[in-house]
Amino acid sequence: MNEYEYIREQDEAVYQALLGEEERERTGIELIPSENYVSMAVREAAGSILTNKYSEGYPGKRYYGGQQFTDVVETLAIERACDLFKAKFANVQPLGGAAANVAMYFALMEPGDTVLGMDLSHGGHLTHGHPTTSINKVFNFVRYKMKDVNTGEIDYEELRAVALKEKPKIILAGFSAYSRELDYQKFVEIAKEVGAYTVADVAHIAGLIAAGVLKNPFDYGFDVMTMTTHKSLRGPRGGMIVVREDETIAKKINKTVFPGVQGGPHMHIIAAKAVAFGEAMQPSFKTYAEQVLKNAKAMEGVFLESDIRLLAGGTDNHLLLADVFGSLGITGQEAESVLDEVGITLNKNMIAEETRSALDPSGIRFGTPAMTTRGMKETEAAKLAELMVRTLKNKDDDKIKEIVKQEVKVLCEAFPVPAKLV
Numbered sequence: 001m002n003e004y005e006y007i008r009e010q011d012e013a014v015y016q017a018l019l020g021e022e023e024r025e026r027t028g029i030e031l032i033p034s035e036n037y038v039s040m041a042v043r044e045a046a047g048s049i050l051t052n053k054y055s056e057g058y059p060g061k062r063y064y065g066g067q068q069f070t071d072v073v074e075t076l077a078i079e080r081a082c083d084l085f086k087a088k089f090a091n092v093q094p095l096g097g098a099a100a101n102v103a104m105y106f107a108l109m110e111p112g113d114t115v116l117g118m119d120l121s122h123g124g125h126l127t128h129g130h131p132t133t134s135i136n137k138v139f140n141f142v143r144y145k146m147k148d149v150n151t152g153e154i155d156y157e158e159l160r161a162v163a164l165k166e167k168p169k170i171i172l173a174g175f176s177a178y179s180r181e182l183d184y185q186k187f188v189e190i191a192k193e194v195g196a197y198t199v200a201d202v203a204h205i206a207g208l209i210a211a212g213v214l215k216n217p218f219d220y221g222f223d224v225m226t227m228t229t230h231k232s233l234r235g236p237r238g239g240m241i242v243v244r245e246d247e248t249i250a251k252k253i254n255k256t257v258f259p260g261v262q263g264g265p266h267m268h269i270i271a272a273k274a275v276a277f278g279e280a281m282q283p284s285f286k287t288y289a290e291q292v293l294k295n296a297k298a299m300e301g302v303f304l305e306s307d308i309r310l311l312a313g314g315t316d317n318h319l320l321l322a323d324v325f326g327s328l329g330i331t332g333q334e335a336e337s338v339l340d341e342v343g344i345t346l347n348k349n350m351i352a353e354e355t356r357s358a359l360d361p362s363g364i365r366f367g368t369p370a371m372t373t374r375g376m377k378e379t380e381a382a383k384l385a386e387l388m389v390r391t392l393k394n395k396d397d398d399k400i401k402e403i404v405k406q407e408v409k410v411l412c413e414a415f416p417v418p419a420k421l422v
């Protein structure tokens with residue numbers, strides 16, 4: 001059966017858009033560090049019949065009948081999530097990472113309470129209380145930063161001082177644009193001193209933690225992790241909350257996800273989460289995650305040799321942030337656009353101590369989860385980094401851009417997006 005048989009017959013406009021996206025993903029290199037390619041098994045589950053079903057509640061305790069099969073998939077997703085993250089409890093219903101964080105805040109705090117999280121410009125995330133978010137009107141967000149933007153070391157002394165002064169209910173570790181490991185032990189020690197919960201938003205690195213190639217905050221005593229399931233974890237678009245061992249916290253989180261902030265769960269996506277978690281439990285996923293890190297290191301090497309400044313001095317995970325404005329005099333937006341022209345997709349990004357604006361920042365952010373899923377290794381990662389640098393240094397030279405475009409095409413043909421991932 002043609003995957004889009006019915007859409008093709010019924011809705012030409014959507015059909016054409018889907019074909020366009022397939023072609024875009026097939027013929028370009030995806031370096032946005034929060035994106036990935038899921039297996040056809042995950043896509044089948046996400047497009048499955050379970051989209052028809054309402055299942056408010058949790059397995060064994062639903063508000064509507066007909067839950068024989070929804071209970072099966074949700075229980076599988078929960079059990080596999082617990083196994084992957086060394087958690088005692090998991091809620092697999094959050095619709096995304098933002099929804100997971102909102103539910104977590106309301107579960108652990110009262111309005112007006114304080115969260116101590118990483119500054120957005122130093123790598124934190126909008127949902128960690130950026131002034132433009134609604135959640136910022138409900139809770140009080142205070143910040144910690146890096147001590148040294150050239151090594152990425154967090155200023156744990158400042159973090160402790162702010163914690164002692166502000167008495168946060170939650171100390172939040174986690175980021176969307178930070179390339180080093182965190183010292184989870186220090187977070188836990190400071191949280192104990194002030195009686196705060198420890199939460200890690202591991203959206204970006206969930207797959208790397210599940211595979212055991214990055215540290216698991218639960219090994220250091222963190223209470224809760226929130227995450228998305230579609231980044232390095234290579235599942236469907238969605239969110240999840242896992243709890244290390246405290247049943248009281250788990251119960252509060254369940255009540256807050258439903259009925260607190262969400263209605264009926266998306267059971268087709270929960271089925272796809274179960275399938276993706278099953279894939280992440282395979283030995284091949286660990287090999288994949290190791291390669292994600294090796295590929296990021298290979299890219300780091302090329303950028304540093306080319307004298308392009310990397311924030312935090314480099315990377316310990318899957319992503320890199322380069323100060324292209326400071327190093328090459330081109331803005332993040334210009335870099336994003338010229339790389340798009342040659343078939344390499346990434347995003348402009350603010351850098352710590354930014355001198356420009358959010359819409360026209362100094363940096364670019366890129367990473368290796370998606371290109372590694374295509375089977376690329378260090379040789380190809382280094383090659384890609386060289387192509388990026390060559391393009392950035394010759395952004396107005398159409399001849400060079402054409403050559404790069406052809407090289408990107410050759411790489412894409414040699415490393416097609418796979419259908420099977422186990």
Ligand code: DSN
Binds near residue numbers: 033034097176
């Ligand atoms: N949009 C995601 C990212 O790219 O990091 C985070 O929400």
